[in-house]
Amino acid sequence: MGFLKKKSSSKETEIQEAEVLIEQQSPTCPITAIVEQDNRTIYFYLWGAEGSNFGVKSSWVRNLKKAPQQLETALMEQGVPPMQTEEFCIHPNGSEKLNKDNLSIIWLEEGDGAALLSNGEVISIIASWAGQNGFNGYSKEAKGQGDFAWELSDDNALYDRVHASKEFWDAWDLEQSPFNILQPKILDTYDEIFGEQDNYFAIDGNEWPPKGLYLKKGESKTVFATVGLSLIPMPVVEMYTENRFDANRIEFGFLINSPITDEAVQQIGGWMSAQTTIPWHNITFLGEGHTIEFMSLNSSKLNFVLLTSQLNILPEPNIEKYRNSITNFLWMVPISEKERQHIIDNGSETIIEKLNEIGEEVFSLDRAEVI
Known part of the structure; x- marks a missing residue:
């Protein structure tokens, strides 16, 4: 569902086929949330149904290897998901891979945005306005306003929306829905x-x-x-x-x-x-x-x-x-x-x-x- 995967011409590494870690349908809209991980990076996607105006929204989650200093434009032209550049990474040397068993998704109440959680902690959010004005989404691994994700600071107002959304979805399981x-x-x-x-x-x-x-x-x-x-x-x-x-x-x-x-x-x-x-x-x-x-x-x-x-x-x-x-x-x-x-x-x-x-x-x- 993500970028078309190709082998890199780099002598240092080969880009592996991405693994889908989690896939989930929006409860209200024809939108699918997907998280993909290869050997270099992890991306969070929201895919709108074919024919909808929603399109595809993608947000970088983290690098798994040392961050490049410049944009990987050559790889992007090949359809390979790029790493976030060093300038915009909290961990420029990369972070560990995510375990699919620890992941969950909380949809915002509108169903057009979602948060990715690892072990119950929000690590990435794609809001409804993603894809405009250089904004793709938020990541806990991002620093500043990167090309593929912006910093998810502790005071971000979306945390409250995510928590309120979880409360709302959980309420449907109560006797008084x-x-x-x-x-x-x-x-x-x-x-x-x-x-x-x-x-x-x-x-x-x-x-x-x-x-x-x-x-x-x-x-x-x-x-x-x-x-x-x-x-x-x-x-x-x-x-x-x-x-x-x-x-x-x-x-x-x-x-x-x-x-x-x-x-x-x-x-x-x-x-x-x-x-x-x-x-x-x-x-x-x-x-x-x-x-x-x-x-x-x-x-x-x-x-x-x-x-x-x-x-x-x-x-x-x-x-x-x-x-x-x-x-x-x-x-x-x-x-x-x-x-x-x-x-x-x-x-x-x-x-x-x-x-x-x-x-x-x-x-x-x-x-x-x-x-």
């Missing part, structure tokens, strides 16, 4: 805002993480709302926002004019269920002003939805913070392809303003386009 705790709180909020639920569906397909769908069939409007998306923070948010706690958790809502048939309820519920996997399966995030494809229902021309909490006529469920994060409740408002293109070209502000002007017409799939 995070979902058991969060689900009734969210349902109480929905019952208070929308009215007591008429039905509740599990939409996780008996797979982890658990998720549900609240349904309230009113005389004039029917409300759908997801339950449990906010348990897992979305990946890559912190690459685009200043404070990840403001944008990394979501729940979805959908509101439509009543009456609707049981068949339509099933169709909408199934469609919403499918959308709940988008951030993690695609290693991305969803937020205010984003658009996604909508199902074909009643031959409506409204075949996309706008995700927003900015429409005046829509209720605003106030879901309490979870693990220090705000939970953003995003309404899925049906829009046309023409309206979506306007949003892509100009942002969502104008469309939201015009949707506010038509009031309750936004709940109808037969409404006229606003542009």
